[in-house]
Amino acid sequence: MGADEEMSKEFKLKPMKCELNFLSKSDGSAILSQGETVALVSVNGPLDVKMQSQSIEKSTLEVLFISKGGKPSVGDRYKENIIRQTCETAILGSLYPRTAITITIQELEDYGGFLSCCLNTACLALLNSGVAMRNVFAAVSCALDEAGNIMLEPTKQQLESTRAIMNFVFDSREKSLITSFTEGTFSEDTYKEALARCRSASDLIFAFYRDIVRKYSNVI
Template sequence: MGVQEMQDFKLKPMKCEMNYLSKSDGSAILAQGETVILASVNGPLDIKTQSQNVEKATVEVLFASKAGKPCIGDRYKEIIIRQTCETAVLGSLYPRTGISITIQELEDFGGLLTCAVNCACLALVNSGVAMRSLFAAVSCAVLQDGNLVLEPAAAQQADARATLSFVFDSRDKSLVTGFTEGMFSEDAYHEALERCRLASDLVFAFYRDIVTKYAPVV
């Protein structure tokens, strides 16, 4: 698959507003299709001695579902988002401090976790926390007929053989995080990986537009 095929790629429409919350160091509300996530960042903050890391900042993530009742799935989302953010944040600049990221699910019509990861990235950018690179999450579903579709709708995702999601950094599109559900072949994995890698350019282009809007360069 060549880069020229990017023009055939279509992701869900994305809309974002930064500085959405006045009492956080950074915030963003992101819609990918009809799925909507609100993320806020606070820090670097003073934290309890027992939670401090002498070499880098301690990143904490809280995921709040629309239902309001925490579950095992929410803890899984927190781990994925925290590991991704830890990779991107230059935590060594903020030893013995904490960076708190809160993710609030507002609407879920498929692609919830990829939307949450992307919203966390935009909230971190808005907070001014130093980062090695930005990161972008894209998902791909393996349908019952074996075809692959980027950013599946909720019905497609529910009926799919598998859903594969990948997070890439903005420097060289290297894989930061991957998470999958269902059964799939090795060939399907590699094809989904490359499709998502190419499609991540669309997400990074969206980031650039949003950052330019909120922080215009003269």
């Protein structure tokens, strides 16, 4: 058993599958499945934008989330905000002043870990679009069960009986924490342990990115 297989077994990450250039009418797109959870993301831009929406210092980033039900909710706005803040840290927006970049996320299947799946799909779609980035990023989710055990990438069924849910996003260079969003109650030590385990697990996601980019580079 190789090192990647041993790490995958230890962290029990869901199997990942991805297709780039999924949508023909976008500048970049990706469809990603993490287990049974599936997200589709398209990127358009940099594009010309109306004067009142322009920034003279950087591009204007817009994130649109389309839920499976089609009706926008407060939760959808929350997802948009998290994804926009995360992507803004990675995109070199100063290279594209007075323009707009639009990221559209579509929910296809949610069987747990959906927001993390959306973030990872967005990163792959940005890579596919050719937008300049400071670094790529990877999101890992975990949950704390009633016994206090940390479960990486919990299923929808496991999430129904958890004390807390924690999500972390790391950059590819220093594995620094870019974004953290949590629900529930937990101790500081538990948070630190979850952070360390998710940071280690992010190595597998970055390795997956490299394999996907290498695969499509060979095709081109």
